[in-house]
Amino acid sequence: MDETRSSTTPGSLDPVLARLDPDRGRPAQVLETVGLNLAFGSKTVISGVNIGFQRGTITALIGPTGSGKSTFLRTLNRMNDKVYSFRHEGEVLLDAESIWSPRQDLLSLRRRVGMLFQRPNPFPMSIRDNVVAGVKAHGIARGKQLDVVAETRLREVGLWDAVKDRLHDSPYRLSGGQQQLLCLARALAVGPEVLLLDEPTSALDPLSTEAVEAMLRQMTPALTLIVVTHNLGQARRLSDQTMFFYDGRLVEHGPTAQLFDAPREATTQRYVHGLIG
Ligand SMILES: Nc1ncnc2c1ncn2[C@@H]1O[C@H](COP(=O)(O)OP(=O)(O)O)[C@@H](O)[C@H]1O
Ligand SMILES: [Mg+2]
Numbered sequence: 001m002d003e004t005r006s007s008t009t010p011g012s013l014d015p016v017l018a019r020l021d022p023d024r025g026r027p028a029q030v031l032e033t034v035g036l037n038l039a040f041g042s043k044t045v046i047s048g049v050n051i052g053f054q055r056g057t058i059t060a061l062i063g064p065t066g067s068g069k070s071t072f073l074r075t076l077n078r079m080n081d082k083v084y085s086f087r088h089e090g091e092v093l094l095d096a097e098s099i100w101s102p103r104q105d106l107l108s109l110r111r112r113v114g115m116l117f118q119r120p121n122p123f124p125m126s127i128r129d130n131v132v133a134g135v136k137a138h139g140i141a142r143g144k145q146l147d148v149v150a151e152t153r154l155r156e157v158g159l160w161d162a163v164k165d166r167l168h169d170s171p172y173r174l175s176g177g178q179q180q181l182l183c184l185a186r187a188l189a190v191g192p193e194v195l196l197l198d199e200p201t202s203a204l205d206p207l208s209t210e211a212v213e214a215m216l217r218q219m220t221p222a223l224t225l226i227v228v229t230h231n232l233g234q235a236r237r238l239s240d241q242t243m244f245f246y247d248g249r250l251v252e253h254g255p256t257a258q259l260f261d262a263p264r265e266a267t268t269q270r271y272v273h274g275l276i277g
Contacts, residue, residue, distance in 0.1 A: 031113075034092075057225075058224075075092060076113060077110055127168070131186050138190055154185050156215075176208060181212065193224060232260075
């Protein structure tokens with residue numbers, strides 16, 4: 001198992017300095033896992049994952065069903081914490097601070113590390129209210145400002161023209177692809193730093209998939225994206241880095257082109273060639 005960091009930092013630099021983002025004095029890795037082990041009851045699902053996520057990049061998480069991708073992803077903003085049997089060892093650091101630190105407030109963690117699910121999940125409220133739901137909950141904007149936020153975010157995801165005349169209608173009559181873009185607008189509205197996406201296009205048709213992928217590409221480097229996908233083509237098209245999980249282990253990670261074209265591990269090679277999984 002290769003557990004070296006995937007970032008390229010000049011070896012001569014002081015390792016602490018090398019980890020700082022020169023512009024903002026923040027760690028260059030927005031998220032980092034250290035010796036992360038995850039389990040449900042006595043069943044270990046992820047073992048010994050050390051990985052850093054470079055700010056402003058897209059990372060794809062690939063691997064067969066049951067290899068632990070979703071569990072790993074959902075841990076990054078503590079979505080598993082409400083599962084009674086869930087256990088974790090090791091650390092997840094957000095800007096070098098543990099996500100489980102008592103100083104960390106769950107609501108603000110979720111604001112900084114947002115999530116988009118496989119199935120679009122608009123709330124049972126109007127299209128406009130969906131976009132601003134989180135903004136209202138966090139007290140980021142109110143009154144007339146909310147209309148500005150709604151329009152800005154809907155334009156950002158390319159949905160404005162399609163919905164501008166039915167902002168007060170139910171979202172459930174939109175197509176699946178449009179519903180997913182609406183959920184994306186809602187996630188973006190609270191200004192996250194990281195967006196976690198669990199197979200965000202697997203319920204969508206090819207055209208909607210293309211629209212969502214195009215949006216995701218535009219979001220970097222302002223945002224850091226971590227995307228679980230079954231679609232190897234999507235991982236290749238979209239991501240800078242790829243992590244390959246197999247049976248709860250991070251078998252290999254690195255720049256996407258390298259992982260697909262010149263994998264170091266035989267298991268990776270068999271997976272990317274469609275021989276397993
Ligand atoms: N809430 C849960 N309770 C118990 N076991 C779970 C739970 N969620 C996932 N698992 C188990 O963890 C393993 C990894 O699942 P998952 O992370 O969903 O894999 P993937 O996303 O790669 O398909 C599977 O064996 C699954 O059954
Ligand atoms: Mg999954």
